[in-house]
Amino acid sequence: MTVPEVLFRNVTKRFAPAAPPVLEGIHLSIERGEFVTIIGPSGCGKSTLLKLAAGLSTCSDGEVSVNGMTPFNARQLVSFVFQDATLLPWRTVEANVALALELDGRTRAYTASTTKSLLDLVALSHVAQHYPRQLSGGMKMRVSIARALATRPRLLLMDEPFAALDEITRDRMNEELLRLREEQDWTVLFVTHSVAEAVFLSSRIIILAPHPGRIAHDIAIDLRYPRTAETRESQAFDDLVNRTSRLLRETHRQ
Amino acid sequence: MKKRLIFIANSLLVFLFMLLLWQCIIWIFSVPKYMLPTPLMVAESTLTRLPDITSALLITAGEAAVGLIAGIVIGILIALIFARSPWVRRLLFPYTILLQTVPIMAVTPLIIMWVGPGIGAVTLVVFIFCVASIIANTTQGLISVDESLVQLFLMHNATPAQILRKLRLPHSLPYLFVGIRISSGLAVIGAITGELFAGSSRVGQGGLGYSILYAMAQLQTDYLFALVLAATALGFAFFFTVMFFEWLMLHKWHESAAIGRDS
Numbered sequence: 001m002t003v004p005e006v007l008f009r010n011v012t013k014r015f016a017p018a019a020p021p022v023l024e025g026i027h028l029s030i031e032r033g034e035f036v037t038i039i040g041p042s043g044c045g046k047s048t049l050l051k052l053a054a055g056l057s058t059c060s061d062g063e064v065s066v067n068g069m070t071p072f073n074a075r076q077l078v079s080f081v082f083q084d085a086t087l088l089p090w091r092t093v094e095a096n097v098a099l100a101l102e103l104d105g106r107t108r109a110y111t112a113s114t115t116k117s118l119l120d121l122v123a124l125s126h127v128a129q130h131y132p133r134q135l136s137g138g139m140k141m142r143v144s145i146a147r148a149l150a151t152r153p154r155l156l157l158m159d160e161p162f163a164a165l166d167e168i169t170r171d172r173m174n175e176e177l178l179r180l181r182e183e184q185d186w187t188v189l190f191v192t193h194s195v196a197e198a199v200f201l202s203s204r205i206i207i208l209a210p211h212p213g214r215i216a217h218d219i220a221i222d223l224r225y226p227r228t229a230e231t232r233e234s235q236a237f238d239d240l241v242n243r244t245s246r247l248l249r250e251t252h253r254q
Numbered sequence: 255m256k257k258r259l260i261f262i263a264n265s266l267l268v269f270l271f272m273l274l275l276w277q278c279i280i281w282i283f284s285v286p287k288y289m290l291p292t293p294l295m296v297a298e299s300t301l302t303r304l305p306d307i308t309s310a311l312l313i314t315a316g317e318a319a320v321g322l323i324a325g326i327v328i329g330i331l332i333a334l335i336f337a338r339s340p341w342v343r344r345l346l347f348p349y350t351i352l353l354q355t356v357p358i359m360a361v362t363p364l365i366i367m368w369v370g371p372g373i374g375a376v377t378l379v380v381f382i383f384c385v386a387s388i389i390a391n392t393t394q395g396l397i398s399v400d401e402s403l404v405q406l407f408l409m410h411n412a413t414p415a416q417i418l419r420k421l422r423l424p425h426s427l428p429y430l431f432v433g434i435r436i437s438s439g440l441a442v443i444g445a446i447t448g449e450l451f452a453g454s455s456r457v458g459q460g461g462l463g464y465s466i467l468y469a470m471a472q473l474q475t476d477y478l479f480a481l482v483l484a485a486t487a488l489g490f491a492f493f494f495t496v497m498f499f500e501w502l503m504l505h506k507w508h509e510s511a512a513i514g515r516d517s
Contacts, residue, residue, distance in 0.1 A: 056405050080409050082402040090424045090507045099420075103410040131507045151410070 003068040005155060005187045006030040006053055011062035012212075013048055021060070022048050024212035030187060032154075037190040037202040039244070041252050045213030046191045050157045053189060054080050066155060074155075079148035081158040085140035087132040087147075094119065094128040097146045104151060118146040121180065138169040145177070149184065158190045162197065171229070174200050178227055195248060199240045200227060207244070209251045216251045219244060291476035299476040300483065306465070311484050314461035317373055318445040318492065321380025322437055328381075329388025330430070336389070337396035337422065347393075354386040358444070362451040376448035376461070383444035384437035391433030395426025428508050431500040438496040442489040462488070 011026040023045040030036050038046045051057035052064050055071030066074035079100070087096045097118055101111040119125045122142040132140055141161060148156060162170045174197060181188070192198050198205050202221050209216035221240055223231060231237055273293045279285065280292055287295065300307065332350075336343040358379060369375050399422055407417050449463025460468070462485050469478035 054405075054409060056408065075409055075411060078409065080406065082406065084400075084402065086400065086402045086406055088403070088421070088424070090427070100410045103407065103412045103416060103420075133507065133509060 002031070004029040004065075005032045005034070005067055006189060007063075007065045008049070008052070009063045009065075011052065011059045011064060013045065013052065013057070014060045017060075021212040023052075023059075024214050026062070026213070026215060028206065028215065030189065032187055033185060035181070035188045035190065035201055035203045036206060037192060037198040037204070038206045038208060039192060039195065039198050039248060040208030040213070040216075041210050041248075044208040044210035046208060047159050048213070049208075050080070050159050050189060050191055053155075054078060054157050056080075076151070077154040079151060079153035079156055081144055081148045081156065081161045083160045083163055085132070085137075085144040087140055087143055089132050092129050092131055093124060093135070093143050096132065096143055097150055100147060100151045114150055118150055121149075121183075122146045122176070137165050138173060141165065141173060142176070145180070149180070152184075153186055156186045156188045156190075158188060160191050160193065163193065170194075170197065171200075171232070175227075175229060177201065178225070182226055195241055195245050196232070199223075199237060199244060200232060205244060207247055207251055217247050219247070288473045288475050291479060295476040296479040296483070299474075300480040303477055303480065307480060307484050310460060310462045310465040310481065311488060313373070314442070314445045314449065314463065314485070315488055315491075317376045317448070317461060318380055318441040318488070321377045321444065322384050322434075322441040322492075324377070324381045325384030325388055325437055325441075326430075326434060329385045329433070330392055332385075332389050333392035333396055333426075334418075336393045343393065350386050350389045353382065358382055359447065359451060362448065366452045371452045375452040376445055376463075379448035379452065380441050380444040383440040387436040387440075388430070388433040391429045391436075392426055395429025396422045398429075399425050428504055431496070431504065434496050435493070435500070438492040439489060442485065442492050446485055 006028075007030070008026045008028040011023060012021050013023040014021050026049070038049060040046055048057065052059055053066060053071055055066075055075055064071055067077055071078075088099065091099070094115055098111045098115045101114060106114075116125070116128075119128055122145060124139060124142055124146065127135060127139065132143070135143070144161070162173050165173065178201065188201075190198075190201060199221055203225075205217075205219045205221060206215055207217040207219070208214065219240075223234075223236060223240070276290075276293055280290060291299070336347065361382070362375075362379060365375050365378055369378060403421060403425075404417065407421055412420075445461065446463040446466070449461045450467060453460055453464035453467070462481055466478055466481050466485075469475070469481060
């Protein structure tokens with residue numbers, strides 16, 4: 001039997017002992033290589049779920065494990081991509097990407113070569129010496145992703161990373177993310193508000209219902225990878241978007 | 255560029271006009287020279303007493319600079335403690351505001367009693383003038399770091415020392431400079447007013463404030479004007495020095511210091 005990459009076992013989360021639960025009875029097993037997107041109305045605990053997997057928050061009841069370890073111990077395997085690019089404005093693009101490696105105490109030579117190849121990968125070598133304020137929103141997000149990939153994570157936790165981008169940029173970033181995944185095959189746990197984005201990226205979509213946050217639907221997205229811009233034009237894609245939207249609406253109504 | 259030249263020319267014209275007005279008032283109302291000297295007399299006094307003015311200026315500049323630097327160093331240290339412990343912060347922060355509101359001139363007699371009149375007392379006055387805004391601004395900078403960034407550092411198992419050095423300190427730098435800018439103006443004012451009360455008459459210790467008292471007692475109004483001019487110049491020098499360092503440290507990455515840069 002293989003160890004699940006991420007396992008939520010009957011997880012309940014309260015922010016205070018007497019408070020109503022934010023998440024209740026979450027049971028979710030994610031296998032290595034899956035791209036799982038969590039979608040649901042505001043306040044259903046999507047981000048909290050990610051924080052639990054990152055070990056940035058602890059559950060009140062139940063258990064979370066990452067690759068068989070506690071999330072805290074598994075941090076070396078995990079990278080978190082935040083909603084905003086969260087770059088350090090006083091560091092150049094290059095130095096921002098190098099941050100995680102620096103904190104891990106890698107050698108200068110290793111850091112330099114890894115940073116360089118990552119910037120090549122996200123096509124930002126030409127702005128390596130620029131500061132974040134000189135970049136567009138999409139470029140900042142690419143730097144943020146490059147930084148997350150620097151430590152060679154097995155698991156990526158992404159909290160609405162493209163929410164602040166315009167639709168065209170967002171679509172392009174989606175395609176780019178899948179392209180990177182072809183090369184590096186990480187497991188992804190992704191949070192978004194956009195059904196189209198969720199369908200395009202994921203192998204599996206989890207719809208959360210609110211008050212308390214619980215799993216309402218678990219949908220397999222059987223579109224073939226690699227997915228490209230053309231995937232969005234297919235009938236199968238449309239059908240899946242429609243179906244997911246309908247289920248999401250029903251969740252809202254409850 | 256042409257607009258700028260016109261602006262500079264206009265400013266000069268305004269300056270000349272004011273000098274002329276000054277001169278005219280003296281002519282028309284025949285103001286005695288101990289009440290108001292002519293611009294020419296001030297210029298002459300500035301030139302003839304340049305060595306005196308320079309030595310007084312240097313003493314005041316020294317007091318202001320040492321007091322300001324002490325205020326920055328100790329202010330940062332206190333801010334670090336405040337940022338570290340919310341408990342200490344809540345307990346002691348109100349007193350730093352008290353430090354700002356206390357009429358320092360009223361405390362000066364105490365300072366003279368404790369350390370005696372002279373350069374030490376004046377420097378202490380400057381320090382008390384400066385330290386509060388450094389503490390307030392730096393503390394604000396240290397604690398206003400985006401929570402996501404702290405989590406990012408935690409995800410990579412950063413130590414508290416790493417979070418301080420690579421995140422909180424650089425983040426608070428623009429805030430610190432706001433504090434230093436405020437303090438730099440106060441430092442010169444503090445030094446001169448400090449000297450008015452706590453200056454020493456010993457040779458080589460009397461700064462601009464002391465010299466102003468001296469000029470007033472001797473009714474050397476032209477010399478007094480020259481000293482005021484020197485004090486103003488000193489204030490400018492402090493302000494622009496701070497502006498320069500701020501630009502040097504921040505212009506590459508921070509919006510506020512990047513005025514006039516494109517991109």
